[in-house]
Amino acid sequence: MKTPHQFWNSQKSSRGDFLVVLIIVTNTILYGLLLAQDTIPFIGLSALGLLCLVNLIFNDKRGSKSPILLPVLGLIAFLPVSGAISIDLGLTLPKLYGVILSIVFVYSLANFINSISRLRLTTLTLLLLTFAIPVVGFLATNWSGSSFTLPSRILARLGQYIPQINKFLSGGGIHVNTLAGTLSFFVPLLLSLLWDDKAINRTYLNQSSHPALAILAVKLLVVFSLILSSVLLVFTQSRGSYLGVGVGILVLVIWKNPHLYWLIFLFIAIIFAAFLVFADGNLVKFVSLLDTTREGDTLQVRLDYWKRTVSLIQDFPITGVGLGTYGKVYDTLYNFTPLATEDYISFYAHNMYLGVAASMGLPALILYFALFSSTATMVISAYRKVRSVARVLLMGLSCGILANLIYGLWDNYLLGEKLAVVLWIYLGVINAIYIHQGNMGRRISVQPESTMTITQTDIIKSKTSFWFSYFLFGIGSWVLFSLAAIAFININPYISLGIAMIGGVLLGIYLTYRFEIRNHRLQSPSIA
DSSP, X not given: OOOHHHHHHHHHHHHHHHHHHHHHHHHHHXXXXXXXXXXXXXXXXXXXXXXXXXXXXXXXXXXXXXXXXXXXXXHXXXXXXXXXXXXXXXXXXXXXHHHHHHHHHXXXXXXXXXXXXXXXXXXXXXXXXXXXXXXXXXXXXXXXXXSOOHHHHHHHHHHHHOTHHHHHTTTOOBOHHHHHHHHHHHHHHHHHHHHTHHHHHHHTGGGSSSHHHHHHHHHHHHHHHHHHHHHHHHHHTOHHHHHXXXXXXXXXXXXXXXXXXXXXXXXXXXXXHHHHHHHTTOHHXXXXXXXXXTTOOOHHHHHHHHHHHHHHXXXXXXXXXXXXXXXXXXXXXXXXXXXXXXXXXXXXXXXXXXXXXXXXXXXXXXXXXXXXXXXXXXXXXXXXXXXXXXXXXXXXXXXXXXXXXXXXXXXXXXXXXXXXXXXXXXXXXXXXXXXXXXXXXXGGGOOGGGOOOOOHHXXXXXXXXXXXXXXXXXXXXXXXXXXXXXXXXXTOHHHHHHHHHHHXXXXXXXXXXXXXXXXXXXXXXXXX
C-alpha cells in the first residue's frame, strides 16, 4: 500500500504528464492553424504561454534543462528584436510564430519522453510523421519548379474530384526545394528503422497480442514511407538534397558497420570520375551540373546570391533585417537587375547559414551553430549508454539532420519555415533521449550500490553554482565570439562568418561538456 507521500508524488506525476500532453496537443493545433492561415489567434497563443508557465513552475523541471538551453534562450531573445526591426510584420510574424511553436515542441517532448515506454509512442509518431508530411507536402507543393510533369498532372486530376486540394496551391504552394529539404530528414531515419527492425520488434512489437501482424504492419509502413519519400525526392530535382541524403546514408552505413569505411573512398572515387567524365575536369561546370534547376539557378546564380547576401550581412551584422523580410530587403536594396519586377522576389539566400545571419545577425548565427554542435555532442555522449532501440533512433535522427545541414549549403530552411518544425522535433527527441538516458540505459548498467544519499542543501548549492557558472561563461563566450565576428565585418566579412561558425561550434561543445561534468558530479559517491 502506498504511503501518503508516495501517493502524492504519483498524483503529481500524473498531473504533470497530463499538463505536458495538453501542451503538445495545444501546440499541434496552433501549428496546424499556422500552416493553414499564416497566423494563430492571440487567445490560443496566450493559452499556450499560460500552460508553459504553469508547467515551468509546478512540473518536474528536468526536461527544461539541457545543453541546448542557452542557445535556445538566446534565439528566443532575438525574436522580439527581429519583430521590432521588421519592415513588414506580415512577413515576419508567421516566422516568429513558427520558431516559438517549434521551440515549445522541443521542451514539451523533453518532458514527455522520459522512459522507454514513452519512446515507443514517439517512434510510432515519427513513423506516422514520415508518412503524413510527404503526403501533405505532395498536395501542397507547386510542382512547376520541377521538369517532371507527373505530380502536376496528378494534382490537376485530383483537384477535379477534391476541390479542397486547390486551396493548398492558392497562395503559391510550397516550393519544391523546401519539400526536398524536409524529405532529406526522413530517408536516413526510415533506413535506420528498417535496417535495425529487430531492436524495434524486440522492444515493442513482440509484446503485443498479435506480434506477427504488428511487425508486418510496421514494416509495411516503414517501407511505404521510404518509397514515398524517395520518389518525391527524385521529383523535386533538388541536387542539394540528393547530396545531403547521399552523405547521410553513407554516414549511417558506416556508423552501423564501421568496417565499411572503404565506402568513403568509393564515394570520393565516383564523384571524381563524374567530375572527369561529365565536366571535363572543370570544377565550375561540374558544380553547375549538380546545381542547375529548371529556373536556371546555376552555381553562378547562387554565387551572385551569396555575394549580395554577404553585402547585406555587412550592413546589418548585429540584428539582421528581420525574419521573413530577407526577400523584400534584398530586392529593394541589392537586386541590381534593371528588368526586375515586383512580381519576382528572391525569398531565399540559397544558403541556410547565410540566411540565418542575414535574418537575425551574426550573434544569432553563433547560437544556431551552437545548437547543432551541442546536439552532436549529446548524441556522442548518450549513444553507448542507451538501449538499442534508442541508438537506432539516434542514428536515424542524426543522419537526417546531417542530410538537411548539407542541403542547407545550397538552399535554406529559414528559421520559422512551416515545414522546418521537423528539424525541431528531431532536436527535441535527441534532447529527450540525452536528458533521460538514465531511464533508457541498458538493463545491466543499473548498479544500486552506486546510488548515494545527497542532502537537499548540497543539491541546491551544486545546482546554483553550476547554473551560475554555466550561464556566466556561456554568455561571456558568446559575447566575445559575437564581438570578434562583428569587428571584422568591414575588413573581411568571410573572416567574420568563419569566426561566427567556429565560435558557435566551440560554444555548443563546451555547453554539453560542462553539462556532462555536472551530471557526473551529482552522481559521484563523493557527494554526501
